Amino acid sequence: MSKLRVAVLGAQGRIGSEAVRAVEAAEDMELVAALGRGDKLETLTEAGAQVVVELTTPGSVMDNLDFCVRHGIHAVVGTTGWTEERLAQLRTWLAASPETGVLIAPNFSIGAVLTMKFAQIAAPYFESVEVVELHHPHKVDAPSGTATRTAQLIAAARAEAGLGAQPDSTATGLEGARGADVDGVRVHSVRLAGLLAHQEVLLGGEGETLTVRHDSLHHSSFMPGILLGARRVTTAPGLTFGLEHFLDLG
Numbered sequence: 001m002s003k004l005r006v007a008v009l010g011a012q013g014r015i016g017s018e019a020v021r022a023v024e025a026a027e028d029m030e031l032v033a034a035l036g037r038g039d040k041l042e043t044l045t046e047a048g049a050q051v052v053v054e055l056t057t058p059g060s061v062m063d064n065l066d067f068c069v070r071h072g073i074h075a076v077v078g079t080t081g082w083t084e085e086r087l088a089q090l091r092t093w094l095a096a097s098p099e100t101g102v103l104i105a106p107n108f109s110i111g112a113v114l115t116m117k118f119a120q121i122a123a124p125y126f127e128s129v130e131v132v133e134l135h136h137p138h139k140v141d142a143p144s145g146t147a148t149r150t151a152q153l154i155a156a157a158r159a160e161a162g163l164g165a166q167p168d169s170t171a172t173g174l175e176g177a178r179g180a181d182v183d184g185v186r187v188h189s190v191r192l193a194g195l196l197a198h199q200e201v202l203l204g205g206e207g208e209t210l211t212v213r214h215d216s217l218h219h220s221s222f223m224p225g226i227l228l229g230a231r232r233v234t235t236a237p238g239l240t241f242g243l244e245h246f247l248d249l250g
């Protein structure tokens with residue numbers, strides 16, 4: 001059977017360099033290009049890439065996906081910075097290239113995907129919930145894409161269960177002390193040397209709390225998800241948001 005022809009964008013970055021090694025080690029894949037900033041996107045078509053793994057920056061990802069979709073190259077995207085406007089733009093591009101698939105995964109690690117799922121399940125049963133994400137100090141964005149997605153999923157689960165606003169009598173204080181408000185869920189961002197990527201979902205109710213915590217201790221935690229995404233995206237036309245859809249978690 002012929003090998004899947006995979007290219008990595010952001011190949012010199014923290015996660016991109018790990019992805020290059022993972023693709024090279026995968027028996028069913030061939031690494032056909034490993035591009036950094038300034039490298040020509042035309043290399044992707046010249047190399048016959050079938051799938052691009054996009055691990056660059058929020059400032060670069062849209063141009064890269066525009067090129068990939070126009071050329072019918074499937075994409076597995078870990079880069080953060082997704083807004084409704086950006087997703088709408090991507091859907092427009094995909095509508096003009098209906099056989100092309102794009103997977104955007106806020107987090108490729110199985111534990112983080114399960115954290116989001118567990119938080120969604122628990123959310124209707126607790127009146128209070130806050131998200132704390134903790135990352136290495138070189139991370140460019142805050143809150144993390146994972147924390148934003150987690151908060152959105154919690155907010156949707158609360159709304160579906162008919163829960164109202166959370167109890168919080170804070171009236172005054174320093175700006176930022178209560179974190180960012182994502183759809184009514186507070187998200188707190190810690191940047192600390194020694195950390196990689198971590199998240200806690202704190203849920204509170206009458207006389208009890210529940211904490212769901214996940215720790216990515218090495219970039220290798222993201223690799224099985226990236227490889228799974230590359231294998232599955234070729235038969236999933238259109239936009240898939242979240243690795244859970246390829247894990248059959250719903």
Ligand SMILES: NC(=O)C1=CN([C@@H]2O[C@H](COP(=O)(O)OP(=O)(O)OC[C@H]3O[C@@H](n4cnc5c(N)ncnc54)[C@H](OP(=O)(O)O)[C@@H]3O)[C@@H](O)[C@H]2O)C=CC1
Pocket residue numbers: 009010011012013014015016035036037038039055056057058060064077078079080081105106107108109145222
């Ligand atoms: N979904 C997930 O599971 C994960 C997602 N991420 C996300 O992945 C992204 C990258 O993170 P990280 O590796 O830590 O960041 P890095 O800054 O280490 O890596 C990004 C790399 O992309 C390069 N780059 C920028 N623009 C382009 C371009 N147009 N073409 C090719 N390469 C480009 C950068 O080059 P230069 O240095 O010259 O700017 C850099 O080498 C972030 O958005 C992060 O949040 C990270 C881990 C897991």
Ligand SMILES: O=C(O)C1=N[C@H](C(=O)O)C[C@H](O)C1
Pocket residue numbers: 080106107108135139140143144145146147196197198
């Ligand atoms: O920049 C990182 O490191 C990570 N980014 C992603 C995010 O913003 O959620 C995924 C993971 O948290 C690591």
